[in-house]
Amino acid sequence: MDLLSAAILLAIIMDPLGNIPVFHSLLGRYSRPRRIRIIGRELVVAYLVLLAFLAAGDLVLRYLGLEQPALGVAGGVVLFIIALRMVFPDHETIERRELDEEPFIVPLAVPMIAGPSALAAVLLLVSREPDRFWTWFGALTAAWCVSAAILLASGLLMEKLGPRALRALVRLTGMLLIMMAVQMLMDGVAVYVEEMLGGR
Numbered sequence: 001m002d003l004l005s006a007a008i009l010l011a012i013i014m015d016p017l018g019n020i021p022v023f024h025s026l027l028g029r030y031s032r033p034r035r036i037r038i039i040g041r042e043l044v045v046a047y048l049v050l051l052a053f054l055a056a057g058d059l060v061l062r063y064l065g066l067e068q069p070a071l072g073v074a075g076g077v078v079l080f081i082i083a084l085r086m087v088f089p090d091h092e093t094i095e096r097r098e099l100d101e102e103p104f105i106v107p108l109a110v111p112m113i114a115g116p117s118a119l120a121a122v123l124l125l126v127s128r129e130p131d132r133f134w135t136w137f138g139a140l141t142a143a144w145c146v147s148a149a150i151l152l153a154s155g156l157l158m159e160k161l162g163p164r165a166l167r168a169l170v171r172l173t174g175m176l177l178i179m180m181a182v183q184m185l186m187d188g189v190a191v192y193v194e195e196m197l198g199g200r
Helices: 003-014 016-027 032-064 068-087 108-113 116-128 130-152 154-198
Strands: none
Touching (some): 003 116, 016 032, 016 108, 016 130, 032 108, 032 116, 032 130, 032 154, 068 116
């Protein structure tokens, strides 16, 4: 996987379009300048969390005794579930949460941006080819920049596109993510089978 394909994968997994209604629901009562400040702060926190997993992920995996095939299969399953929810969303409306204090880290930075699927994808990339750290760093940064641009412009996008167009875009990206998840799952199984046959 090259830098561009990794960046596209991570950008789709972060799902900024799908996060727009949630962000709008949680932050709609704030003024636009304050809303942008909150989103910017949460984006920075999410980026730091993802960077931490990228930098220390390989060490954590080795410490826990986890191997790449297991991570590939688990990551593929998680991505598949996330993608199914994007294509077939829950029909219940998102309830607006009246918080006494503005959201901080949870739930916007983690898990809305730096969610389990994004963290698993970062771990998978660095575990497969740890010597290409700077490639994965560039891909993560590019994907984060795309997500940041979309989320910072979320108010304008909600006004211009409307919820129906956003739902259509989310389902389209969900279909792409399903295909990527299936490929990731098959790759993990293939590596496991290869290792099993090679060990005989």
